[in-house]
Amino acid sequence: MKVAIVGVTGYAGMVLYQLLKSHPEVSQINLYGHDQKQAQPLYEAVPQFGPTETTLLLPYDADAIMADNQVVFFATSAGITNALAVPFIKAHFPVIDLSGDYRLKDPAQYEKWYHKPAADPKALQDAHFGLAEFENAQGHTYIANPGCYATATLLGLAPLVQQHLIVKDSLIVDAKSGTSGAGKKLTTLTHFSQTNENLQLYGINTHKHIPEIMQEVQTWDPEVPALQFTTTLLPVTTGLMATIYAKAAPGVNGAAVAKAFNDTYQNDFFVRFTSEQLPTLKQVVGSNFTDIGAIYNPVTNTILVVSVIDNVIKGAGGQAIQNFNQMFNFDPLAGLPTTVALP
Amino acid sequence: MKVAIVGVTGYAGMVLYQLLKSHPEVSQINLYGHDQKQAQPLYEAVPQFGPTETTLLLPYDADAIMADNQVVFFATSAGITNALAVPFIKAHFPVIDLSGDYRLKDPAQYEKWYHKPAADPKALQDAHFGLAEFENAQGHTYIANPGCYATATLLGLAPLVQQHLIVKDSLIVDAKSGTSGAGKKLTTLTHFSQTNENLQLYGINTHKHIPEIMQEVQTWDPEVPALQFTTTLLPVTTGLMATIYAKAAPGVNGAAVAKAFNDTYQNDFFVRFTSEQLPTLKQVVGSNFTDIGAIYNPVTNTILVVSVIDNVIKGAGGQAIQNFNQMFNFDPLAGLPTTVALP
Amino acid sequence: MKVAIVGVTGYAGMVLYQLLKSHPEVSQINLYGHDQKQAQPLYEAVPQFGPTETTLLLPYDADAIMADNQVVFFATSAGITNALAVPFIKAHFPVIDLSGDYRLKDPAQYEKWYHKPAADPKALQDAHFGLAEFENAQGHTYIANPGCYATATLLGLAPLVQQHLIVKDSLIVDAKSGTSGAGKKLTTLTHFSQTNENLQLYGINTHKHIPEIMQEVQTWDPEVPALQFTTTLLPVTTGLMATIYAKAAPGVNGAAVAKAFNDTYQNDFFVRFTSEQLPTLKQVVGSNFTDIGAIYNPVTNTILVVSVIDNVIKGAGGQAIQNFNQMFNFDPLAGLPTTVALP
Amino acid sequence: MKVAIVGVTGYAGMVLYQLLKSHPEVSQINLYGHDQKQAQPLYEAVPQFGPTETTLLLPYDADAIMADNQVVFFATSAGITNALAVPFIKAHFPVIDLSGDYRLKDPAQYEKWYHKPAADPKALQDAHFGLAEFENAQGHTYIANPGCYATATLLGLAPLVQQHLIVKDSLIVDAKSGTSGAGKKLTTLTHFSQTNENLQLYGINTHKHIPEIMQEVQTWDPEVPALQFTTTLLPVTTGLMATIYAKAAPGVNGAAVAKAFNDTYQNDFFVRFTSEQLPTLKQVVGSNFTDIGAIYNPVTNTILVVSVIDNVIKGAGGQAIQNFNQMFNFDPLAGLPTTVALP
Structure with missing residues (x-):
């Protein structure tokens, strides 16, 4: 499966990318920066990936993302994701959104707490609040991954x-x-x-x-x-x-x-x-x-x-993968770490 | 004024000693170890005081403490202080006790929470719970300094x-x-x-x-x-x-x-x-x-x-000095730090 | 492959065990405590493994270790490993030793730096100093894994x-x-x-x-x-x-x-x-x-x-697995983590 | 003695101010911000001083500083202090400068290492490098306090x-x-x-x-x-x-x-x-x-x-006070902390 990440340079995106690299159902990961003007080695933008990381960070292009991938993860900020997601929603393209932009059903609540314009009310209603242990993402196209x-x-x-x-x-x-x-x-x-x-x-x-x-x-x-x-x-x-x-x-x-x-x-x-x-x-x-x-x-x-x-695994990238696994009916444990940093 | 500290090698005692060294009403500080067999340089036992600290840690002797000082601070553990304090209480010698041994009025409560034998009930009643902003220590002989x-x-x-x-x-x-x-x-x-x-x-x-x-x-x-x-x-x-x-x-x-x-x-x-x-x-x-x-x-x-x-100043040594100031009617601010570690 | 670890409760042993659990060539890991009197759940001794860890920590028995495993890792302390290793050396049973007891060829050097009796001089000569990038462990039976x-x-x-x-x-x-x-x-x-x-x-x-x-x-x-x-x-x-x-x-x-x-x-x-x-x-x-x-x-x-x-991976458990891979001619990357804790 | 600090909102200035507040020879401390437009409570700019700090941060005015104080401490950055100091140097007004702008005698060296224009060569020659244990500041008007x-x-x-x-x-x-x-x-x-x-x-x-x-x-x-x-x-x-x-x-x-x-x-x-x-x-x-x-x-x-x-005391504000004490022939220990944060 080919997957896209938009916003890999933030902490949630970094963790998500690292987890997806060892996911058994993922064959290719394409990385996009929402304000990336031209392709750039990921290692330059995120030195933590180490000098052997050779993947490129690609410029943002919604059509290309849909053409080249089967699902997109948004790890961009609240307020940014809102607009970026629109063409994907229109196209019924699978989205797993780690931001807060589609978590609240009531646009008035979003505007009260986020102090920003809310997304389209219909899209908010359709979005699935992906608390993985309680809400199954299967059959849903747009997953709003819960906050940490x-x-x-x-x-x-x-x-x-x-x-x-x-x-x-x-x-x-x-x-x-x-x-x-x-x-x-x-x-x-x-x-x-x-x-x-x-x-x-x-x-x-x-x-x-x-x-x-x-x-x-x-x-x-x-x-x-x-x-x-x-x-x-x-x-x-x-x-x-x-x-x-x-x-x-x-x-x-x-x-x-x-x-x-x-x-x-x-x-x-x-x-x-x-x-x-x-x-x-x-x-x-x-x-x-x-x-x-x-x-x-x-x-x-x-x-x-x-x-x-x-908070960056179960509270962000890890739960996103739980939702990914549910969405595509993969093994619920696939790609998810079960060991801790010792000691 | 000459003051004694028993238990200067613990953190509360260390802080108390350091504060008392700059107290304007204190002319001499004598240090005693409750299980000290012979005099020993404090610097050996507590390297944090630095190589220029030349004071000796003296063996424990209740009579000598009363003879050579006008007040004693106990910074020893709960369960230890209990017994150490007895001769001082009998002699009506001023004590400021940083342990928990005389804080509770009810012996049964002490035994329930500390899992140790309580002190003499009369002594518990006479002890003053020294929450400095609410209970004035003046006129009291035995001060039980509150926990942090x-x-x-x-x-x-x-x-x-x-x-x-x-x-x-x-x-x-x-x-x-x-x-x-x-x-x-x-x-x-x-x-x-x-x-x-x-x-x-x-x-x-x-x-x-x-x-x-x-x-x-x-x-x-x-x-x-x-x-x-x-x-x-x-x-x-x-x-x-x-x-x-x-x-x-x-x-x-x-x-x-x-x-x-x-x-x-x-x-x-x-x-x-x-x-x-x-x-x-x-x-x-x-x-x-x-x-x-x-x-x-x-x-x-x-x-x-x-x-x-x-926790080691207001929660221990600092409040003990507030009680000391109240007990002897000194300036309420004497010897108490009003600046913080920067940045 | 069945492998044994002696000394899994120390930090090096804990890390080694965690790594071996995801090693593709390892089918079973048996854990032994060198002073373990009877079997005990590992989770009791090492809560960090989490409540779902059900493996038992087994009593020490050199013969049983050799009977039930194909290689033993010692993650016991210097001075302890020395004696424990003797029956394995005699039996030419494969050992990967994370302690310092067999690293130095010269017994006099060992005694000078460790202040303990050295191991048998012949065994010291035969032990392989497993600096993985420079010394290949293949063909060796006793690997002394280098210090961090x-x-x-x-x-x-x-x-x-x-x-x-x-x-x-x-x-x-x-x-x-x-x-x-x-x-x-x-x-x-x-x-x-x-x-x-x-x-x-x-x-x-x-x-x-x-x-x-x-x-x-x-x-x-x-x-x-x-x-x-x-x-x-x-x-x-x-x-x-x-x-x-x-x-x-x-x-x-x-x-x-x-x-x-x-x-x-x-x-x-x-x-x-x-x-x-x-x-x-x-x-x-x-x-x-x-x-x-x-x-x-x-x-x-x-x-x-x-x-x-x-220091606990490349400096201990990770390098031990590099040596294990060389010893048994496995993929040099097998079982070894290539990602870091983010961020 | 009335003293001025320019740059009290940086860490070095904060520490210096706190130390000077308990200096026995200092009767008043006036604080100036080099880009301060109007007077502002210090507590607003530096919450660490606590809610009881009522001193004002005054707008910068070289003439007023010289009129109202007997010495000025600059705790401003390298590159800023350089120009600020000029009127004080011209007036032979005592300056203790915590920046690096006047430490190097050779303008070419300054420009090589700081990548900025150097101060006036004569002023550089006249400045005293105040390594307190080796160079006595007495008789000097401009002290360049060493780096940490x-x-x-x-x-x-x-x-x-x-x-x-x-x-x-x-x-x-x-x-x-x-x-x-x-x-x-x-x-x-x-x-x-x-x-x-x-x-x-x-x-x-x-x-x-x-x-x-x-x-x-x-x-x-x-x-x-x-x-x-x-x-x-x-x-x-x-x-x-x-x-x-x-x-x-x-x-x-x-x-x-x-x-x-x-x-x-x-x-x-x-x-x-x-x-x-x-x-x-x-x-x-x-x-x-x-x-x-x-x-x-x-x-x-x-x-x-x-x-x-x-580094913020001996490496900045504390050594500045050693130089201040030397400059005005005060007790060498005045205003200098001799105790450490315990434990």
């Missing part, structure tokens, strides 16, 4: 919300992410002397992943009204942890919580429920796993859930 | 609890600390290859600082029943952040929260309320400040408070 | 020494390593609060890798008398850099240096010579590559060479 | 060069610095995801501190021809280590080296020679100390010297 925070949070919340184990207005998520989630763009927030030995909160009550979390949560239980969501930038490069708190619904205890997680994820290879053994950040970095632990505290009647992912 | 997590958490909670701004059973604290809080002892949790690029939760629902927080909170409002409290080990050396969540009581909004913090801390030099500008960890490291920000979210009716301290 | 510092240093030195491009007594190596090189053992040197934001030199003029470097260098040019070698512990988990300085021999310039490196490594997939573009540490971490850059400075007549490796 | 790399390197080299203990063409310096040395400017080199867990070499054979090192070295021994100098960016915020190698001159041994260091620095409070105990980076961070250790290796006839400083 949304992925860790939703997988940590799903059993609680779906099985009505919690007090509905009590959800709190204290999420923490490494700097790779903030991308390659130079910012004061991610300047080493500023980030190192520090914790910085950002996007309080305004983070763009909040509405996609709420949209999905409300498909599971429309009565969950809102979510308190906090993001903290960690002095680590990779890894994302969502620490989730909720009051237990009447009668719910630790055993009920454990059963709900075990039942929900018993057939999901990439979600590992570790019971009361709360996961560390590093135990998933390098892999596509989501590790989740949960502890019910009878003293406070509070359920604590800790959900960790590699 | 307790300090950041209580200062972040005080206005909310004292002024009844919150739903009483809704308190959640997601606290994070650097490794210096775990001390000098070698552990797997703090082995560099394990800690670096990682987040590790520990002491879930069992952390020893929970009961001292609840004890103090209930002196402010006996109807607050409990506290959900989580601790996460950060890959940084110094700094502690308490991220606090609570549901707002009916009628409470952002302005009410801000007013409560401003009113509470208007005369407290070492607490800086930064309103909706949430503090970063680094902006207090190196100083005795507690910086606090708060944001009320009307969508979730939740108050978010972020409280940061330097 | 030795690997990076020797690959950076080889063209200079072999082609006599340098003043023979002018070699200086300023080497730096991440903490994983120091292993899992808890030490003050690798305590997070000590290591973080620090640089610590250690083993000055006494590092155990010095004699194996000199032994190999002198097989290339017996007239090189000695090597100034310094090791510095970095506040990073993984990665090793050897910064090499030498005076250029008369007539040697930058072009001659570049030609020597290009000629030497033109057929070595895992060594990438990047000319005057000096490599960064991270550009090899996660892979089996050695990246090398070199700059000749005419003002000082000095050649600067920078050689970087992933 | 130059300071650590020159203090490590001085006894060897001045006492002719080394082979003159054998000097090699492998220097490493934290990111604060690269300043506040956002660059790819200092982007957290790039810098963290990495080592990056930069400025090989072109670093601007090389000519000032050589200029000073040749005042000590004109026969030292050149210096091999390498700089590596560390994943730490603060601290600089110069690892120095040189061949010993005939007859020189470890005792001679130790004696030279002890003799040279016996009266220098801020230089601590630790003999064969090589210093760690952290043991000086936060202080104005330079710690130096040295080991002679008879096998290679090489002297290894390790010199560490806090």
